[in-house]
Amino acid sequence: MRDGVRMTTIPEWFKVDGERIVQSLHEADEKFARAPGEMVLDFSSVCRVDPGALRALEEFASKADASAIKIGLRGVNIRVYKVLKLARLASRFSFTNCDAESAAVIEGSSHAEPSTR
């Protein structure tokens, strides 16, 4: 910051493995230290979540809160979004582009984002 001018930051990216959501989130935990105040979890390969994943997401959100890191979820499909809403977790994240892009990613017609950058 310099005289009220905020420096542009590039958020930390992390691709969540749809088959190993809990493990992926644990791995993402480790990126907190490097995260510049914001972190994006790429959910484009997550088709479905289970209660374990919800618990892991809740824990992840709590840790992010404690570290003052904003968490964005990218490419969340509409069914998973509804689950997060019903589980009262949606308000703890911000969401970017959903279905069209995520569907493309799932179908393999577009390259997935790298897991970190």
Next chain:
Amino acid sequence: MVTTEVMHEPIEVPPATISLSPERMAYLEGLIAQARSAAAVFTQFTQEDVDRIVKPMVLAGLQQAQYLARLAIEETRLGVLEDKALKNMVATEFVYNYVKDKRTVGAIREFPERGLVEVAEPIGVIFSLTPITNPTATVLFKCIMAIKTRNAVIFSPHPSAWHCCHEAVRIMYETAVKHGAPEGVFTCLESHNLQDNAYLMGHKDVGLIDATGGPGVVKAAYSSGKPALGVGAGNTPVYLEKTADLNMAVVDIITSKTFDNGTICASEQTVVIDDEIYDLVLKKFADLGAHVCNDKETELLGRTMIDSETGFLQPIAVGQKATDIARLVGLSVKPDTKLLIAPIRGVGREHPLSAEKLCPVLSVYRAKSVDEALKACIDVNHAGGLGHTAVVFSRNDDVIRQFSEVMNAGRIIVNSPGSIGAFGGVYNDMVPTFSFGCGTGGGNSTMDNVNVYHYLNIKRVARRTQAHMWFRVPNQIYFNLNAVENLRDLESRSTIIITNPALEQFGHVDIVRRHLPPQTLVHVSVIPDAEPEVKVVMQGVEALNLYKVDQIIALGGGSVIDAAKIMKLKYESPEADLEELAAPFMDLRKRVVKYPTAKINRARLVAISTTSGTGSEVTPFAVLTDKERGRKVTLVDYSLSPDVAIVDPQFVMSMPRGLTADTGIDCLTHALEAAVSIYASPYTDSNAMQAIRLVFRYLPVAFEHPGDEEARSMMHNAACIAAIAFSNAAVGVNHALAHAFGARFGVSHGRANALMLPHVIAFNASVPTKFMPSPNQRGYIAHKKYATIADLLGLGGATVEEKVKRLVVATEQLLDQLKIPRSIAELGISKEEFERAMPDLARIAFDDPSWRSNPRMPLVSELVELFWSAYRGRGPAQTTGASQQRTA
């Protein structure tokens, strides 16, 4: 005698304040969070996913049926092991048989012809209270329903049945999760207390309370302020009527009342028996192992078993064997006694055994007649059994019908056992359940056998539908000069010509008479040249009856033809109530009042129009004046349409210029309003547009040159064609205004229409303050329709707005050419007088049904503004080349 600490349902009322320790609250919040998470995850499951889970759950329940029954008996000390096992099997196998093919995920039912789809939405978290009487069966049943519908359940078992219920929940949960159900989908409260229940009942994340149990539980559920299914106690009356198969009835009643020692709330409580068979029935009961009590025994039984303060069965007796109960109260019975039968002489607190008895004690009542029997059944029904179950044994369908009409019961079981019958699926085809809805009589939200559909929010996806439209015209329309000659082909034995004095003087009647077949007996009825009155019509009907006519020829303008339409109606169907038939309606197809179809006479109605405006010769409308009541009666029905229309210009050649102008503009108004009506269709458009074209081209000529045969002929056709259009598409706000204004100031209908017309076009072409609901139209199109008309007339203009303006101007020019006053003020009506009339004008115009098909819904203030616009009048006279060319 086996006793238990708590056998009857406790009266559970939510505490006024909830006082829970932080630890307990955290525990309950944990349960809720777990269930909420499971329910959220469950929303991702497909129908196939849930069906894959349900089947193994059912099999697990069947495999553990005896085990769970034994646990229930050991813990509750109620009922019969074999029966409890059977209930567990019904709760699994029978329920599965019902639900297995039911769609409960996504689109569950589709009605393509109605454009409706029902889509299932899970409730989320259900808080379920289960009873002591059917503990494990109820849990099995609710678990299967919950999985089938993708809901999570938190169970709160009755405290005296906690262990067996917990075990049932465990078996269901482990099986469900093993086959893919979300973790945490079922949980069971660790221990039971009213504070926990109250907390969970009021929790924001609980979507539904499903309370099965006694009145206290049900009341607590409904008092929580949450959506609840609370189903509870009953008091089942049975009518054993003299025509019944007595052997079957007695066995069924014993089977039912002893099933699980009478713990099922649908089981028989009081059997009302016809006098003629009473002794025989009691003997049959006794032969099959029942002990029939004498008066002293009955008194003792009632005094001991029923709590004199509450009127309820003492908990100690619930679900016990007949012999144990006998021993408890000091009766001497045989060791193999199945059932204690207590004759009673009335129903109510003074007859304690008329109450619900969830044990093998059955009251019987001797009835001297069917009436007395039904009254006794009603009394039992109202003594704690409203909405629950009633049973009748009879071979007399009339008795069964009467019984079902007077009983307030969700389940009326005929010629079968009450308890097992009420479950559904065993003795009948009702939906299998372990939760009996008792309707409002029982303080419940449903009277159904609770099933999967009660565990769903069912969304209705309603697609826009197009109403079926119609296009109806008279059977025969003859037009052009000398079309009247076609009368020769209409066979008739006795014909009456209805006309008015002027037309008779003109010789028109003679023309008609000349063209009738020679063998036809012809009568003439001359009526006043004014809107028909009831009295005139009824005199006409007398003439029709007198001459036994088979053909009515209406020769005249709208008034004569309208009169003839109503005469025909009353002649053919004398019972037709004109007042009732004139009742208002919104949609012709949905109207409440139907026109009579039964006819005692039949007559063909031939309409020969002598003006070129109303088009009454083809319309289904008739207006009648009721002078006695000072009102007009408008009748509308296609049965009023004439059978034959003759559009012969020879009858209009002598029309005066003023009448030519007024009726011609009436015709134009019909066509313009039909064109923009919300009921307009391609069929009516073609007629409306053609009529408009003919009017703009020929009306000025007919006005200027009354002897021009072509112009007269075309205007006569135009009137008929416009009438065909508005008969099917209706008119609009112009007519509503003209009706009110014309009636108030005695201005002819055509002229009143003319004064409003340019203002109404401008009004309809602008963006409405209020849109008219019009399912058959896509968006607001009135202005575009006017633009199309402008194009048809060759008025030019580049934009829709410009074209509309040119149509308004062209209409004004036409009115000018016809020497129609430019404003209401020009009629000599003072501003003060008009102002005084305005409240009535606005009210009457708003009450007029005509505007209901107008494309723009007029506000009352807008009607007022339209009246004032017409009062101020149209702009200064203008001329355009296009208009001059057309009228040259």
